[in-house]
Amino acid sequence: MPRNTLTAEQIVRAAIELLDSEGLDGLNMRSLGQRLGSAATAIYWHIKTKDDLVRLAGDAIWDEIGLPDPDADWRTAATALATGMHAMLTRHPWFGQAAGGYLLYGRGKSRFDEHTIAAYEKAGFAPADADRAAATVFVFVLGSALGPAMEVSLTRRLTHAALQDAVARTHEIASEFPRLRERLDTPAAVGYADAPEGSFEFGLRAILDGFEARLSSR
Template sequence: MPRETLTREQIVATTIELLDEEGLDGLNMRSLGKRLDSAPTAMYWHVKNKDNLIRLAADETWGEIALPDPGSLDWRAAAEQLARGLYTTITRHPWLAQAQSSYLLYGPNKARHDEVALTVYEHAGFADDAADQAMGAVFTLILGNAAGAAADVSLRRRLGRGDRDPAVELQAALDEAGEIALPHPRLRARLERADTETLTAVGDFEFGLAALLDGLAQRLPS
């Protein structure tokens, strides 16, 4: 596809599809060009370089998050909606968690999200730096929980290469970890409750979010 008919929107959409399937390690201009039936040079004309392409793809996913109206919701309800929306988006696109720590990610969609988030915490009663800190604490919680889900996807992808069965590999690892944990009763009980289908749990995120927002509420001015 010549550069005159290829659009940035097409490149970004296809990049997201490739990243969702192959992760950051699977993204290169040659494989992307095959999907678009285009030469790599045509894509560089639209997106400059790989780092900028990842930034554009990441910002596009931030646009998937539904933004609440801070003026019509209680601050906590609005904060929960934002947090769950971001968590869902990062777990839908597991490469985002890795990209967040490896690339400078910014853009119009992220800016709109952050503006609403700051408004939510300012409406709650946090001012200036305190609003930044509240937003940052929630973001760190989300990223930490989503990173676990992203690692699970990456692990299963890696184990599934070749003729290996990811479920078999994971179960063997759990069995071996159980043997190592024999002298540690609490850890052993935790591993016995685990299974290869629920290595990461949404309940962990919900527990952490509730605990964090409870703590933030305690810090609000009287």
């Protein structure tokens, strides 16, 4: 595809697809050019560096999160935004890795932040505490998405046998501790990078319950 028929939006969308399938290590201009049916030089005409490409891709995925109804109560809005962010991060497990190695910013992320802060101000938090509430939930959601991201990354990098060996070894070590041993012997026992079922929903409810209690006590 010649450079004058490519657009930056097409390149970013293809980059996201490549990141989803191959991970951060699999993203390079040559592979991206092959996906687009174009020479790498045509991509450089629009986007100069891999850092720029990751930043643009990392911002575009925030637009996938639907915005809550403006008339919704604060807790409904906060839950929708946090749940949408968690689903987005689960679809794009490379984002967590990119956040540790690239400067990520843009209008998509700012749009999300604007509506999140608005939800907590609507709850009754002063601006500074609304910022803290938004940051608390953001860190929780990001951490909750690390398990699936780890699973994807490990599956790409390691053989099935190596993963099975690691799981067996972790179970062997955990069996030395009574509470862990008891949980390993149940049908709900989790895998190497998994959290117990319902952990995200439980944690989010607990945080928002804490916010409500804090607001009610004032």
